[in-house]
Amino acid sequence: RKEVEQDPGPFNVPEGATVAFNCTYSNSASQSFFWYRQDCRKEPKLLMSVYSSGNEDGRFTAQLNRASQYISLLIRDSKLSDSATYLCVVNEDNFNKFYFGSGTKLNVKP
Amino acid sequence: SAVISQKPSRDICQRGTSLTIQCQVDSQVTMMFWYRQQPGQSLTLIATANQGSEATYESGFVIDKFPISRPNLTFSTLTVSNMSPEDSSIYLCSVGRNGEKLFFGSGTQLSVL
Numbered sequence: 001r002k003e004v005e006q007d008p009g010p011f012n013v014p015e016g017a018t019v020a021f022n023c024t025y026s027n028s029a030s031q032s033f034f035w036y037r038q039d040c041r042k043e044p045k046l047l048m049s050v051y052s053s054g055n056e057d058g059r060f061t062a063q064l065n066r067a068s069q070y071i072s073l074l075i076r077d078s079k080l081s082d083s084a085t086y087l088c089v090v091n092e093d094n095f096n097k098f099y100f101g102s103g104t105k106l107n108v109k110p
Numbered sequence: 111s112a113v114i115s116q117k118p119s120r121d122i123c124q125r126g127t128s129l130t131i132q133c134q135v136d137s138q139v140t141m142m143f144w145y146r147q148q149p150g151q152s153l154t155l156i157a158t159a160n161q162g163s164e165a166t167y168e169s170g171f172v173i174d175k176f177p178i179s180r181p182n183l184t185f186s187t188l189t190v191s192n193m194s195p196e197d198s199s200i201y202l203c204s205v206g207r208n209g210e211k212l213f214f215g216s217g218t219q220l221s222v223l
Contacts (some may be wrong), residue, residue, distance in 0.1 A: 032210060043202055043214040044153070046111075087152065096141065098212055101146070102152040 003027060004090050006101035013108055017078045023088030023105045024070045032091035033064055033071045037084045038103065042086055047073075078108045112139060116203045116215030123193055123222050130189045131218045133203030141206030144176070147217075148199045155202075159186040163171035193222045 006023045012020050033050035048055060050062040050071045061074040074081055086103035133142065142159040154174055159167040165178035175192040178184040180210050190197050203215035
């Protein structure tokens with residue numbers, strides 16, 4: 001069983017749509033949670049951390065459900081520039097172990 | 111965020127040769143990691159580069175194949191030894207800042223013929 005699982009997609013959505021990704025993790029003792037964005041042939045870049053209380057950054061909202069062991073990312077009013085692969089990342093072991101999901105590919109179309 | 115310089119950005123190598131990838135950070139960091147990302151897949155941790163001691167390798171990765179150096183808190187190298195086409199991948203240097211977030215170098219795209 002993988003530590004972190006994501007739906008690989010692709011999610012094909014029109015501009016302006018709202019799209020949500022989920023990610024499940026297997027270790028209930030996981031400490032920290034993140035969403036990263038990776039463009040084709042580029043390095044992953046931190047999009048946002050995910051806190052127990054949930055957090056929002058502009059059009060992006062991330063939530064954590066510890067009881068069900070999943071995190072989510074909601075993107076509102078999708079832009080063409082949102083097209084990328086979104087990686088779910090879970091941290092264990094006091095920041096020494098980061099586990100990456102396989103990524104969810106998003107295509108936003110005109 | 112940390113500024114991470116990784117080089118080379120890409121290389122094409124012959125099988126049986128070795129390539130050393132360098133990672134330079136603009137400030138001292140506690141944690142430095144080396145990841146591999148094969149085409150269409152997510153990141154796999156190769157090893158944690160420890161300053162002043164041997165790197166800690168993940169299952170499936172060994173020092174003879176991927177020797178790592180970390181002479182100080184701002185620099186590390188990863189060598190891919192005796193390369194084969196199966197080593198074709200993107201190799202990423204990563205640093206941990208404030209014990210929390212990970213930041214990545216721009217990656218080295220390696221093709222082995």
